[in-house]
Amino acid sequence: MIAVGIDVGGTSIKGATINEKGEILDRFSMPTDKSLPPEKIIGELCDLVNQTLSEHHYDDKVVGIGIGIPGTFNKETGVIVNLPNIPSWNDFNLKTFMEERCHLYVKLVNDADAAALAEAKFGVAKEFNYVLMITLGTGVGGGIVINKNLYNGNLGMGAELGHMVIELDGKECGCGRHGCFEAYASATALIRDTKEAMAKAPNSLMNEVANELGQIDARVPFIAEERGDLTAKEVINNYVKYLSEGLLNYCNIFRPNVIVLSGGVANEGENLLSRVRSYMKAHHYGMENAPEVEIKQASLGYDAGKIGAAALYL
């Protein structure tokens, strides 16, 4: 059994054929030319899929195409609702168009959900039934996988795990609310806090590190702290507190077996994860007698989106 997994991005569209073990067999990719009408660019994508499948003589082993979308869509009809990075696709019926051109079933999935499903079926969380994935990037996103099935919610609008208020009337969030988890635990929030701390402490080594990197990104406080900078340590401790409190909320709400962290900040790996675990342990995983929850780093990297989209069939 083979499925096609496609990951739509603002710069390129990447795809792969994937077997029932979640292994990638062949890869394909093409640039995302946003100036083209959707019929044209998705037509090219369909040609690329058809060509890949016929070249390798997969024939009737192929069960369907999953396509990860960085935006919202109508799950039933397959019409794109809002794709902020490729607005020309809005209102286009991606599902019907591709099904007609490729003669295969097509399913759409949110890209963050696809990554969660990939980790839950084939990645670091494959041994667990209750899996939460939290992405610490520009924003905070995530997905919920229960017994290897994605949780969809009303209208398939998925779980918006970044938009839980953890500090009432707190920092303004992009969503319009104040004090959301995202406003404290995203890479964007960490960079904001780093900049604020650097401005207040011009002697902090974070300034030196930022100069070396040529920019202020989420790595700055971690590198500066390693060199013994106390201001950086404070920035990180504060970040760990907010991140962990949000994760403790999710431990209570879902009682997951595992929370998988992905995205820019999660690339700090054990250096970050071990602190989060300590904080959560010291706070009894949210409640006395609460079951322990494993905190793991995502393992599938950039392939997670493709594998997860294919995993809708596998």
Added chain:
Amino acid sequence: MIAVGIDVGGTSIKGATINEKGEILDRFSMPTDKSLPPEKIIGELCDLVNQTLSEHHYDDKVVGIGIGIPGTFNKETGVIVNLPNIPSWNDFNLKTFMEERCHLYVKLVNDADAAALAEAKFGVAKEFNYVLMITLGTGVGGGIVINKNLYNGNLGMGAELGHMVIELDGKECGCGRHGCFEAYASATALIRDTKEAMAKAPNSLMNEVANELGQIDARVPFIAEERGDLTAKEVINNYVKYLSEGLLNYCNIFRPNVIVLSGGVANEGENLLSRVRSYMKAHHYGMENAPEVEIKQASLGYDAGKIGAAALYL
């Protein structure tokens, strides 16, 4: 098809036979004598069940017994872990004992979960697939029902929806954390805030109302506000804000179709619910373009626990 639903309480144990429409056919009850060893009192309960079933000649129409427990248990083995109100039952294998005495399958369920399942299958939420129930009582509890199935979580420990921090480093919660939803949205929290406001404003009509009722309970601010008391209005507005912000979190996290409110404070009915709806609407159900969520009052009252326990089979 008929199932037996039992609701274990600290004062009495109540049960009923219930048909596939969720209708109660016969009721039975007995006092909870906490001084008796579990073999004795649960033995009596089994006799009562057997007697009820044989009196009515239900014979092989009965498919099982569901029993709602106000505490924690091991879902697989059926052993009681912690029953704060009836500690003598701790470590007792309720499931095996009852199955042997009644010759029927027995399933244990948390009592708040049972109530949620009852509303989702037979009550006010029966037309919806994604149902959240939140109980505003001494604490804040709840249950999640997805496509008519209870969400269980790791070890069947359920969802602890009251223990989500909404104000970091906020008011101390019974669970050990600070700033939990429960610490602001429970009846206990509303009574605490009412008492604080009464102490600060001795001329508030709330003092008069409390005298009339002979106690300070969650009704005090609502009655005083109706008589034009501005301090009471402030207490209620503050309560509505915290309650609504917590519910908005759950709108984002789960994208439910409906949130059902139950418990003491929910008895205020539309007077409370209409304010919550207004607050949530004004805050875009948590995010711009978020789907609207219905807010309803629970409809099954004290029968919800029995019906929900039976509903595990129906």
